[in-house]
Amino acid sequence: MxxxxxxxxxxxxxxxxxxxxxxxxxxxxxxxxxxxxxxxxxxxxxxxxxxxxxxxxxxxxxxxxVPCRIDVAAFSPDRSQRRCLKRNADIEVSEQMPGFTRERHALYRRYLHARHSGGGMDAADAEDFQRFLAAPWSPTLFLEFRTGNRLLGVAVTDVTLAGLSAVYTFFDPEEDARSLGTFGIIQQVELARRRGIPYVYLGFWIAGHPKMDYKRRFKPLEIRRHGRWIPMP
Known part of the structure; x- marks a missing residue:
């Protein structure tokens, strides 16, 4: 900047x-x-x-x-995260080009209806899908999670040489037991590791918030305070 x-x-x-x-x-x-x-x-x-x-x-x-990021080289999944990986050992993860498909959009709408019903987001059409998840200038990749031909989830991630940004993950709401949100973050860490990218940015951490505090579980986590990145205490 x-x-x-x-x-x-x-x-x-x-x-x-x-x-x-x-x-x-x-x-x-x-x-x-x-x-x-x-x-x-x-x-x-x-x-x-x-x-x-x-x-x-x-x-x-x-x-x-508070902006937060995972130190990819130092990250090691904890016991709960290892159980998540084991639980999802049947999933095939593939790197795909971003964009609208009927299959992705149908899954996205099911997810939003289950998580954000009545808030307007669950009415997202094809244009909303494309406009929110990607941009003409963004280096976006879709990580698809499948069992056979069935699409279970998509982790939308932006890939830069300096860092990978976890933009959004959506998945089949009937598969809550798989913890696909956690699985998606771990897969993005692995993608960064394969490509030699040092950080995975998770957006903002909010202490104690029911939807945002989970990020502290991905250790070691760094947070940005007063213009510099420091380890989360």
């Missing part, structure tokens, strides 16, 4: 994690012609991609969202 990169601050809006709070984001100029080259250094500064936007929470009254 340089002083030639324009940054914008969004208007205050309802926080996606705490409904009673107001949030604002710092956003890299979405019209910048070099977003693909900016992506890796933006990740290193704690930014995250959502659709075609690179953003960082910038809230005056709250600093709950």
């Amino acid at each position: 340089t002083d030639r990169v324009r940054l914008f601050q969004t208007l205050p809006h309802t926080c996606g994690y705490f409904a009673e709070r107001t949030a604002q984001n710092l956003v890299v100029d979405p019209a910048a012609p070099n977003l693909d080259r900016l992506y890796a250094p933006a990740l290193a500064k704690g930014f995250r991609r959502a659709g075609g936007h690179l953003y960082l929470p910038q809230c005056n009254a709250c600093q709950a969202c």
